[in-house]
Amino acid sequence: MGNGVKPGFNLADGRGYMLDRSYAAAGRLNYQFFLWRDTFGFNIHPSIPLAEHHVKIADVATGTSIWLTHVAREHPTAELYGFDISLAQAPPKQWLPANVTLETWNVFHDVPESLLERFDVVHVRLLCLVVESSDPRPILRNLKRLLKPGGYLQWDELNFPDSCVKTADPSTQTPALHELLDTIRSQGRTFWALRLAEIATDEGFEDATLYHYDDKRDLAKANNESCFLVMEEFASRLMSDNLEEESSSLNKQIQAAYQESLEDGFLFYPKVVCVARKPDVNGTANNPGGLKPVPKSPFYKRDIGPRLKPAIVNVYQTWCGLTDDSLQTRLHNIRDRAWAQAPYPCIGQWMFLLPSITVFPAYPSLLARAKDGATVLDLGCCFGQDLRLLASEGVSTEAMYATDLVAGLWELGFELFSDRDRMKAKFIPADILDSKSELDQLNGQMDIILACQFLHLFDWKKQATAMRKIVEFSRLGTVVIGYQRARTEALKVPMGWGEMYIHDLQTFREIWRQIEREMGTKWDVEASLVDLKEWGMEEEDTVWMDQPPMGVNFVITRLE
Secondary structure, eight states: OGGOOSSGGGGGTOOOOSSOOOOHHHHHHHHHHHHHHHSSSSSSTTTSOOOOSSSSSEEEOTTEEEEEEHHHHHOTEEEEEEEEETTTTTTOOOGGGGEEEEEEOOOSOOOOOOGGTEEEEEEEOOTTTTSSSGOOOHHHHHHHEEEEEEEEEEEEEEEOOOOOEEEESSOOOOHHHHHHHHHHGGTTTTTTGGGGHHHHHHHHHHEEEEEEEOOOOGGGHHHHHHHHHHHHHHHHHHHHHHOOOHHHHHHHHHHHHHHHHHEEEEEOOEEEEEEOOOOOOSOOOOOTBBBBBOOOOOOOOOOGGGSSSSHHHEEEEEEEEEEHHHHHHHHHHHHHHHHHHHOHHHTOOOOTGGGGGGGGGTTHHHHHHOOOOOOOEEETTTTHHHHHHHTTTTOOGEEEEEEEEEEHHHHHEEEEEEEEOOOEEEEEEEOOOSSSSSSGGGGGGGSSSETTTOOOGGGGGHHHHHHHHHHHHHHOOOOOEEEEEHHHEEEEEHHHHHEEEEHHHHHHHHHHHHHHHHHTEEEEEEEEEGGGGGOOOOOOGGGSSSOEEEEEEEEEEEEO
């Protein structure tokens, strides 16, 4: 190739937007949106606290505006604005949702005075090709100017350093896919994405956090084909810029890689989301009009107090290497960010610090079984703290599974425990009440199921639905272990998220017998009422509960 230049993304420097604006490119962008939405499970990151009304959101480099139109459905009272150097790929303004406005603006140009400090949230995605010389700072500075004091930035990007080639059959050879991957990596041109949080902090943002996401294997082919479409557009633009040799070489790489994909070899591109907050005028983040302040709530306890027991401190020291001082700081940071996503008592009252099942008489035998390779599923896992309890005692995380409705909590767990490279549990974001979900892949495979402070969140009917799913996960010998609120007499309790059915021992056993009959299985149900102090809770944590506050500890084993 002329001058030995490779057909990588370095060729985009100084050339502006190096993809097409054709109908095919617009279709590819829309297709890509749904793939990313499937990977993330959200449009606006759940760590960003939005109020119900008056929030102003900007989407920069909006393209086809499909992200905006979907956010408009989720937040019909928000004011939404899309900006791009060209609006040729966007719908006619007459057909946009009533709360969406589009304007032309180049993110590299000065921010118009009318847009300065106007938005509560600014979103941007996939600017890897237009970032010049691996330096996103000029863009970050302009995005920061758009934000109100205390507003949030969300930047979604590809994780090129951790991209790789995977095959369904380990014996499949993929030299062409690896060559194309090397071209896409472009000698590290786009590796800045993994430093976005650090760079944002340097640019004056606060609480900058980088969240990591992996694509699902069942969509590997779809994501792989989307990548080929991007590279074909890039090759076409190279040809338009009279880089014929580079364009021809890249097209040959794409076709060779495509042939290998027919043999079930695929490019995998993890994704990252950087969330950062602009300080207020006094240098600390406030709560602008469109964002939720931390509410006064009986569930929210500002200080940890005596809730952090020595046994749990030992877990953090053993598994994470955290000292007492650094642990306290990290716990406060993670807890408050989690509260913005999921304002539940278990988070606000530091219940994720409870010693959990480690105080159960059955724990030693369960631990031994887990060390022998038993599969473990954590329902309503929150940060995955109970799985880390097991891991700190030597249980391999390879056979662990976790699920929660709020995927952002699992991501915060990696930060809390500093173990993204060691925690190999498979996380499945899902609703256990959904009759068709990715949780179905676990049916008949789980040996130990953790249900800690989980089932009591629902009314009787929904608890029964969740229990049926638990039975589907189980096999002969499966142990379901956990604890939840209880009473001496059962009671229905209305909460902000719906009705809770708080069992007594009789109704707890009764609902399990109901599930036994419906599912044709037999279970040994061991359950006991306990004072919540036995869980490690403080008296002030229970004043909002119906009195006397009690819990039920249970170990339930499948016999047939």
